[in-house]
Amino acid sequence: MRQITLYGKSNRRLAAKIIISLLLIILLIAAAFGGIIILVKAEKVDKVEDYAMINAAIYGVKDLATEIAVKVPNLIAKNDYKNRIQINQLRKSSGGVPLTIIMYHNIVADNERENDYEVRVSTLERDMQYLKSEAYTTLTTASLAKVISGEIHGGKYAMLTFDDGFYSYLKYLPSLLEKYEMNAVASIVGGFSSKEVVKTPRPRCSYMTYDEVAKLSKCSRIEIACHTENLHTMKGRRGVRIKEGENVENYKNMLKKDTAIAEQRLLDISIKPTCYTYPYGEYCSESEEIVRSAGYTMTLTCYEHVNYITLDPECMYLLGRFNRSGKMHALDSIFNIAKK
Numbered sequence: 105m106r107q108i109t110l111y112g113k114s115n116r117r118l119a120a121k122i123i124i125s126l127l128l129i130i131l132l133i134a135a136a137f138g139g140i141i142i143l144v145k146a147e148k149v150d151k152v153e154d155y156a157m158i159n160a161a162i163y164g165v166k167d168l169a170t171e172i173a174v175k176v177p178n179l180i181a182k183n184d185y186k187n188r189i190q191i192n193q194l195r196k197s198s199g200g201v202p203l204t205i206i207m208y209h210n211i212v213a214d215n216e217r218e219n220d221y222e223v224r225v226s227t228l229e230r231d232m233q234y235l236k237s238e239a240y241t242t243l244t245t246a247s248l249a250k251v252i253s254g255e256i257h258g259g260k261y262a263m264l265t266f267d268d269g270f271y272s273y274l275k276y277l278p279s280l281l282e283k284y285e286m287n288a289v290a291s292i293v294g295g296f297s298s299k300e301v302v303k304t305p306r307p308r309c310s311y312m313t314y315d316e317v318a319k320l321s322k323c324s325r326i327e328i329a330c331h332t333e334n335l336h337t338m339k340g341r342r343g344v345r346i347k348e349g350e351n352v353e354n355y356k357n358m359l360k361k362d363t364a365i366a367e368q369r370l371l372d373i374s375i376k377p378t379c380y381t382y383p384y385g386e387y388c389s390e391s392e393e394i395v396r397s398a399g400y401t402m403t404l405t406c407y408e409h410v411n412y413i414t415l416d417p418e419c420m421y422l423l424g425r426f427n428r429s430g431k432m433h434a435l436d437s438i439f440n441i442a443k444k
């Protein structure tokens with residue numbers, strides 16, 4: 105009896121082992137198939153016709169700049185971030201020069217706390233010391249155009265951008281830029297600056313009034329850029345971006361109007377903006393069309409990647425930028441990306 109029981113038990117154990125083994129084999133086969141399916145899908149994504157088109161545009165023609173200028177707008181028209189990254193990668197492999205753009209927001213005093221969108225003035229100064237020691241040239245719209253035309257060459261390039269038009273720019277930027285011989289792009293939101301009321305002392309997050317923007321623009325090291333009149337919001341739409349199903353003509357008219365008001369406010373203080381900074385980096389093919397036809401020759405997004413610059417005029421548009429968080433230890437972690 106005892107033996108039979110033992111025999112029965114070991115039989116059941118054996119059966120359980122076989123079942124577990126079979127299940128494991130089935131799982132392994134399923135996982136392998138899953139992997140193959142994922143690989144096949146990835147292969148398909150890589151073979152989209154756009155990729156071939158960009159490839160042909162870059163490698164298959166003699167006149168690179170002209171050819172891409174013709175082809176890239178079609179890719180932008182698809183409003184596809186993936187296309188932009190592919191174009192950038194191909195520019196990199198075709199010998200493009202890296203341009204790392206840093207995005208700052210507010211600058212605060214050294215006794216204030218830092219966060220993702222506020223850096224201490226001493227942090228900003230350290231950043232400038234780093235760029236100076238690494239011999240970076242800090243570009244603006246005009247000087248980037250010169251790099252692209254070949255008029256300026258052989259340097260290491262960075263761009264310092266400051267978004268939203270904080271009063272702290274007027275307080276800190278001119279003297280720092282002068283001290284380190286650097287340039288910066290300051291983007292103004294019309295609706296913020298026009299509603300700003302001067303109080304003494306100025307609160308930490310106050311914006312410049314238009315009189316103050318005019319004063320800041322007197323510093324030759326600062327370029328004033330447009331950051332929309334009234335579209336710096338995620339309510340209703342994502343920044344300037346067209347909404348799902350929105351009437352295209354209505355959208356274009358709305359954006360033209362917003363851009364015209366923002367520009368007029370700057371023209372009133374003798375500033376002709378040439379850089380358009382997309383709030384939250386949100387854009388669409390229609391917005392690029394409107395902004396370009398309004399005369400803007402450079403557009404900035406918030407996609408965090410190094411830009412690779414070739415002799416193609418299209419390199420002026422939809423540039424990626426890295427947010428300089430106050431929590432970040434130093435700037436070299438960003439600039440090291442371009443060295444990889």
Ligand SMILES: [Zn+2]
Pocket residue numbers: 267268331336383384
């Ligand atoms: Zn902004």
